[in-house]
Amino acid sequence: MNEGFFTSKQTQSLSRPDGKKYSCIACGLHKDSKNPKVEPYGNFKKEILIIGQAPGALDDRNNKPWQDRAGRYLQKELQKLGIDIFEDCLNTYAVRCRVLDSDNDDRTPVPYEVECCRKSLIKTITKHKPKVILVLGHSALFSLIGHRWKKDFGNLTKWRGWTIPDQDYQAWLCPMFHPDDLNKGEVAKVIWKQDLKAAIEKLKEPFQKHIKPNIEILKEDELYKLDSLTSRTIVLDYETTGIKPHAIGHRIVCVGIADSTNHAYVFMLPKSRKARKPLINLLANPNVDKIAQNMKFEELWSVIKLRQPVISWIWDTMQATHVLDNRQGITGLKFQTYVQFGIIDYSSEVDVYIKAGDKVKYGENAINRIEELIETPEGKKKLLYYCGFDTIYEYRLAMLQMTLMNYYHLPF
Numbered sequence: 001m002n003e004g005f006f007t008s009k010q011t012q013s014l015s016r017p018d019g020k021k022y023s024c025i026a027c028g029l030h031k032d033s034k035n036p037k038v039e040p041y042g043n044f045k046k047e048i049l050i051i052g053q054a055p056g057a058l059d060d061r062n063n064k065p066w067q068d069r070a071g072r073y074l075q076k077e078l079q080k081l082g083i084d085i086f087e088d089c090l091n092t093y094a095v096r097c098r099v100l101d102s103d104n105d106d107r108t109p110v111p112y113e114v115e116c117c118r119k120s121l122i123k124t125i126t127k128h129k130p131k132v133i134l135v136l137g138h139s140a141l142f143s144l145i146g147h148r149w150k151k152d153f154g155n156l157t158k159w160r161g162w163t164i165p166d167q168d169y170q171a172w173l174c175p176m177f178h179p180d181d182l183n184k185g186e187v188a189k190v191i192w193k194q195d196l197k198a199a200i201e202k203l204k205e206p207f208q209k210h211i212k213p214n215i216e217i218l219k220e221d222e223l224y225k226l227d228s229l230t231s232r233t234i235v236l237d238y239e240t241t242g243i244k245p246h247a248i249g250h251r252i253v254c255v256g257i258a259d260s261t262n263h264a265y266v267f268m269l270p271k272s273r274k275a276r277k278p279l280i281n282l283l284a285n286p287n288v289d290k291i292a293q294n295m296k297f298e299e300l301w302s303v304i305k306l307r308q309p310v311i312s313w314i315w316d317t318m319q320a321t322h323v324l325d326n327r328q329g330i331t332g333l334k335f336q337t338y339v340q341f342g343i344i345d346y347s348s349e350v351d352v353y354i355k356a357g358d359k360v361k362y363g364e365n366a367i368n369r370i371e372e373l374i375e376t377p378e379g380k381k382k383l384l385y386y387c388g389f390d391t392i393y394e395y396r397l398a399m400l401q402m403t404l405m406n407y408y409h410l411p412f
Helices: 057-062 069-080 111-128 138-145 186-204 220-228 273-284 295-306 317-324 333-341 348-354 359-365 377-404
Strands: 048-052 089-093 132-136 164-166 171-176 214-217 233-240 252-258 263-268 289-292 313-316
Touching: 048 111, 048 138, 069 186, 089 111, 111 138, 132 138, 132 186, 138 171, 164 333, 171 186, 214 377, 220 263, 220 273, 233 295, 233 377, 252 295, 252 377, 263 377, 273 295, 289 295, 289 377, 295 313, 313 317, 313 377, 317 333, 317 377, 333 377, 348 377
Parallel strands: 048 089, 048 132, 132 171, 214 263, 233 289, 289 313
Antiparallel strands: 164 171, 233 252, 252 263
């Protein structure tokens, strides 16, 4: 059965959480397009996928992408890098029908329209398996990751310029501004050209595949294994009942310690100081260099709850991120884990429990729901693995940052 320009199968899209369907018919943009549901265009010789936002007036009229002034500019800049936009690339859109406002002028697609068209884009990626994906504009990026990124999406400014080894798509995902947005002066154009060049250079680099971490869960009587971590560099991470440790009822719930980029110990913190002794000795050991994401957090909890300052801090991945790139909204570990290593979500099942409690009522001493999570063995296991992943990705991030900042050749 046909429904307008689409078959009933084509109108089905990804399910919404509320059980409803996104569909082309529900979206309705096809009714105003001369050439609706524009097919991906190009010979794809160099396995580059370019995703724009939606066809413009000339694209719709000619049934061919990148026909307007911004498209011609993109063609010219790619040509300077040795790329023919139609021979070397496959070109498609976040929304494959023309998007009009009330005055019949082109406009930016709204999220609902992008979501209705997402299945088509994912199908294109699955079929063609691109090496590099140029993601031009906010709508294109939202189409690719909006259903997978569970945190604050923010604007394109914090995403542009990263070359992301996306593990779901198995491709380098390269967000950048749409050529239509380059009307803010020469500085914007210079930045955009740098982003474009960095993306194309990824064609020469093997895809960075994820190595599954080895998370070793220790029982209370196995903490002696920490005694072997002498003269090593470790990452330290706590999961706690809140942000600040001072109020009654707060405690360190579990501890993660990574001793390499692929291995971490995790354990529930023992109640007795005697059982905690291997951990306390490790914190006090000046020969063991320590790393953390926002080290003042682990330092404060160690001093207040373990009565042991952490000796020999050498690196804070959050601070190093800020030094390397001072944009807002990028210093969080989950964001850095995605843009650097392509792991988009390992925390959503746990986040709701470790999120800060009622800060309006209790301030920084608010208690979260972590105790609720660990009531069951399955919940406890999820928390431990989450803590272990945190430490592994902090370790990998620290090693990358140290390389970028030439840490081991600094004169101090």
